[in-house]
Amino acid sequence: MEKVKTDKNKHVVCTYCDNSATTKDHVPPKLLFAKPRPKLITVPACRACNISASIDDEYFRAGLVFEGVQTENSDALLVETDVIRSLKRFEARGFRNAVISNMREVECISPSGIYLGNAHELGIDPRRLNRVIERITRGLFFHHTGRRLPLDCRVSAFTSRLLSQSKIATILSLIGDLDSTVYTVGNQTFCYRFSLARDQENSSFWVFSVYGAFSFSAITIDQRTTISLEQL
Numbered sequence: 001m002e003k004v005k006t007d008k009n010k011h012v013v014c015t016y017c018d019n020s021a022t023t024k025d026h027v028p029p030k031l032l033f034a035k036p037r038p039k040l041i042t043v044p045a046c047r048a049c050n051i052s053a054s055i056d057d058e059y060f061r062a063g064l065v066f067e068g069v070q071t072e073n074s075d076a077l078l079v080e081t082d083v084i085r086s087l088k089r090f091e092a093r094g095f096r097n098a099v100i101s102n103m104r105e106v107e108c109i110s111p112s113g114i115y116l117g118n119a120h121e122l123g124i125d126p127r128r129l130n131r132v133i134e135r136i137t138r139g140l141f142f143h144h145t146g147r148r149l150p151l152d153c154r155v156s157a158f159t160s161r162l163l164s165q166s167k168i169a170t171i172l173s174l175i176g177d178l179d180s181t182v183y184t185v186g187n188q189t190f191c192y193r194f195s196l197a198r199d200q201e202n203s204s205f206w207v208f209s210v211y212g213a214f215s216f217s218a219i220t221i222d223q224r225t226t227i228s229l230e231q232l
Helices: 047-065 074-088 090-101 126-145 165-175
Strands: 023-027 041-045 103-109 115-122 154-159 183-185 190-196 204-210 214-221
Touching: 023 047, 023 126, 041 047, 041 126, 047 074, 047 126, 126 154, 126 190, 126 204, 126 214, 165 190, 165 204, 165 214
Parallel strands: none
Antiparallel strands: 023 041, 103 115, 154 214, 183 190, 190 204, 204 214
């Protein structure tokens, strides 16, 4: 956890709450990357927000590692060892029990429809994944605009399974086309694109890829706009 260097006369506010920022939060979470880590984006954060997010970050990483989706991403393969090690810690017993209790046996089918046997995967709680995506969205919004997303500005996160192409098309019609630039952190470990609404300063749309195998999206809605999620 890095400390924020501030001018004596300048008050820096946490990206995620109204408290003073005394640390820097990594966006996306640094534990998604194997060492040696690449240069990561950081945003101002208070100590409480930084610490409280770490449990969700660990759950997020463990969920992706044990989801059973095949990936050749080097970071994903290397952090699996870290995940197993962290689950063995005595102080992580509550987190470990939560992970194990959600494990389930599933059938593995090849793209051509061939049965490959059974495997175990984690029954992921989407709410906990979404909390991480929402925090990443607020962090990247601050990084790219230099402005903190207002706390009353709603951030809604989706997995790729829940956001159809038709819904994506609707969002883009309301906010605007995604920027053609693909931002990459690490060795294709975390990639993203985004669109900022031209006439609503806090409305935006984000698309994320993690380990080249997991896709998430997020939309921020300015409270002063007529855009609503019910339109999607």
